[in-house]
Every structure is written in structure tokens, then in C-alpha cells.
Amino acid sequence: MKLIRTQDAVGQVLCHDITQIIPGVTKDAVFRKGHIIQPEDIPVLLSVGKEHLYIWENNENMLHENDAAEILRALCQGAHMHATAPKEGKIELIADEDGLLLVDVERLRAVNALGEMMIATRAGGFPVKKGDKLCGTRVIPLVIEKEKMEQARRTAGDTPLLQLLPFRPRTFGVVTTGSEVANGLIEDAFTPVLERKLAEYGCEMAAHAICGDDADEITAAITQMASGGVQMIFCTGGMSVDPDDRTPLAIRRAGARIVSYGAPVLPGAMFLVSYLPDGRPVCGLPGCVMYAKRTIFDLVLPRLLADVPVTADWLAGLGHGGLCLNCPECHFPNCGFGKGV
Numbered sequence: 083m084k085l086i087r088t089q090d091a092v093g094q095v096l097c098h099d100i101t102q103i104i105p106g107v108t109k110d111a112v113f114r115k116g117h118i119i120q121p122e123d124i125p126v127l128l129s130v131g132k133e134h135l136y137i138w139e140n141n142e143n144m145l146h147e148n149d150a151a152e153i154l155r156a157l158c159q160g161a162h163m164h165a166t167a168p169k170e171g172k173i174e175l176i177a178d179e180d181g182l183l184l185v186d187v188e189r190l191r192a193v194n195a196l197g198e199m200m201i202a203t204r205a206g207g208f209p210v211k212k213g214d215k216l217c218g219t220r221v222i223p224l225v226i227e228k229e230k231m232e233q234a235r236r237t238a239g240d241t242p243l244l245q246l247l248p249f250r251p252r253t254f255g256v257v258t259t260g261s262e263v264a265n266g267l268i269e270d271a272f273t274p275v276l277e278r279k280l281a282e283y284g285c286e287m288a289a290h291a292i293c294g295d296d297a298d299e300i301t302a303a304i305t306q307m308a309s310g311g312v313q314m315i316f317c318t319g320g321m322s323v324d325p326d327d328r329t330p331l332a333i334r335r336a337g338a339r340i341v342s343y344g345a346p347v348l349p350g351a352m353f354l355v356s357y358l359p360d361g362r363p364v365c366g367l368p369g370c371v372m373y374a375k376r377t378i379f380d381l382v383l384p385r386l387l388a389d390v391p392v393t394a395d396w397l398a399g400l401g402h403g404g405l406c407l408n409c410p411e412c413h414f415p416n417c418g419f420g421k422g423v
Contacts, residue, residue: 083136083225088127091119097138097146098224099170102130111170115148136224144225147171153231154201154219157193160242163216172220177210181248182388192237198222199234203244208415209384216244247388251284252313257303259320259329261294272318272372283387288312295320300332304364308336314363314386321352321368329366330354338364342394346401350378355392363392375412381420
């Protein structure tokens with residue numbers, strides 16, 4: 083680039099966008115990169131505070147901000163997302179499907195630590211909708227050394243920094259436990275909550291069993307649902323440490339491998355997650371899932387629907403950010419719940 087006085091720029095080619103900002107009205111480019119400056123452009127350029135301009139001079143060792151942003155875009159973009167056209171040196175990625183966004187935070191941090199470039203993403207590990215913005219990329223200067231961008235490529239490696247795993251609706255079964263429900267003393271208020279929550283992801287309930295507190299009866303219900311091809315099984319109630327609570331024992335007897343009984347999340351500390359030998363999940367849901375706005379189940383469910391294994395290590399990491407503040411007006415997932423760094 084070469085810096086010249088605006089009054090001397092007629093006939094020259096701009097190497098960057100010129101932005102006009104009118105608070106509350108507009109923020110857009112009045113002249114785009116590549117524009118050949120005309121005499122009538124000079125007053126407009128001066129009115130937006132541009133007394134000097136950078137004009138383009140070819141340099142084989144440098145890249146323009148748009149070309150560099152395209153490299154950063156390529157480092158980020160996985161399947162099921164598309165890129166916007168460069169604008170003012172910035173490119174964004176947009177979701178093509180509803181799904182679970184995953185971000186490789188360590189590699190993302192390493193690229194951003196190189197300096198003179200940036201990639202900003204939304205928080206990974208949370209559901210996104212088709213059309214949602216996933217990230218924005220740009221370099222800080224108007225031009226940047228090609229070698230610096232090659233360093234970014236080497237740092238990021240061969241796989242995209244972002245993954246979007248589409249949700250796949252599936253059937254689920256509910257095993258309602260507790261003698262108070264089985265004996266008709268209280269109404270089952272848990273199952274309708276699950277039906278509504280799962281319906282948001284296109285899932286349908288394929289089986290429902292009401293059991294007492296007998297572990298053998300609960301195990302039989304789980305086994306029957308699994309034999310019938312139900313793809314996810316949720317047991318409600320019986321997850322505390324009271325003597326009559328037998329759900330964890332029943333799940334284990336059904337042949338499921340317990341990943342974790344308990345999670346560092348409130349609400350949801352007594353959550354249990356397990357998998358049958360063929361990989362189908364069986365979860366024990368504590369009572370808070372029935373009445374709290376957001377719980378551990380809202381953090382786990384997107385992973386189940388995107389076929390991302392729920393591991394003990396991942397659950398342990400939820401402690402930082404795992405305290406829901408129960409805000410009067412819930413904005414989840416646009417809040418800090420579950421977003422430990």
C-alpha cells in the first residue's frame with residue numbers, strides 16, 4: 083500500500099473499504115476495495131474523515147485483508163455451514179442446519195495468539211439453528227505477510243476449527259418411577275415436560291411405563307423398551323439417596339454402562355448417564371428437570387441428539403459455569419450457564 087493525500091487520489095485504486103458511520107442510521111461502506119476514485123468522490127471521502135488514503139501497490143509477499151480473511155475462513159469451516167462474501171475484511175460462517183456446534187478451543191486460541199488476526203466464534207457445545215452466525219474472521223491490518231498466514235495454517239492443522247453436527251430426531255421412552263405415581267396418589271407431571279422438551283428437537287415418545295420403587299420392575303421396563311427399539315430411555319425420579327430410590331441400581335441391572343452418577347451442575351447434581359452395549363443412552367433424571375427452567379439435561383440432550391459421547395471428563399468440566407442463576411427471564415443458551423472456559 084501507499085499512503086497519499088485524498089485530493090491527489092483521483093484515478094487511483096482503493097485497497098480497502100471506506101466506511102461511513104451515522105449513529106442509529108447506518109454503518110456501511112461508501113466505497114469498496116477496488117473502486118477507482120473519481121473527482122466527485124473527493125468531497126465524500128473528506129466528509130467521512132479520510133484526508134489520506136491507502137492505494138494499492140502490488141507486493142508478492144503481502145496479502146490483502148480480504149484474501150487473508152478467506153484463509154482464516156478455510157481454517158474454520160466444517161460441513162453444514164457456508165461463508166458470507168468478504169465485507170470490510172471480514173467473513174462470517176452461517177449454519178446450514180440445526181445442530182450442535184463444536185469448537186476446538188485450544189487450536190482457536192493458538193491461532194488468535196499469533197497476533198494481527200482474529201477468529202471470534204459463538205460458544206461451542208450448544209445448539210444452533212439454521213441461519214445462525216457461527217463465527218467471524220478477519221486480520222487486523224489492511225495487508226499482512228503471506229508467511230504469517232502460512233503460520234496460521236500450520237498452527238490450525240488439517241481439520242476445521244468448527245464442527246456443526248446436525249441433530250437427528252429419534253424416539254424415546256420414559257420410565258416413570260415412584261410408588262406415589264404408580265398408586266395414583268399424585269399425577270405424573272414429569273413426562274409432559276419431557277415430551278415438550280424433546281419435541282423442540284423433533285423427537286417423539288415411543289413408550290411409557292409407570293413403575294413403583296421396585297428395582298426389578300424398573301429394570302424390566304428399561305429392557306422391554308430397549309428390545310422394542312426405543313432409541314433413548316429416560317428414567318424419571320428415584321435419583322436421590324433415599325432408601326426407596328432404586329433407579330440407579332435398576333439402570334445398572336439393565337446392562338447399561340454407567341458413565342457418571344452425579345454431575346457438578348445445579349440444578350441437576352443427581353443426574354445419571356449411561357449407555358447400553360449398543361450405544362443407546364439411558365439417563366436417570368433428577369426431579370429438578372421437571373420444574374426448573376434449565377438444568378443439566380439441557381446441556382446433555384444436544385450431545386445425545388448429535389451422537390457426541392457424554393464422558394465423565396466432559397461432565398467434570400461443567401463445574402466452572404455449571405451454576406444456573408435462575409434468572410427471572412431465562413435467555414439460555416445466551417447466558418453463562420454451562421459455558422466454563
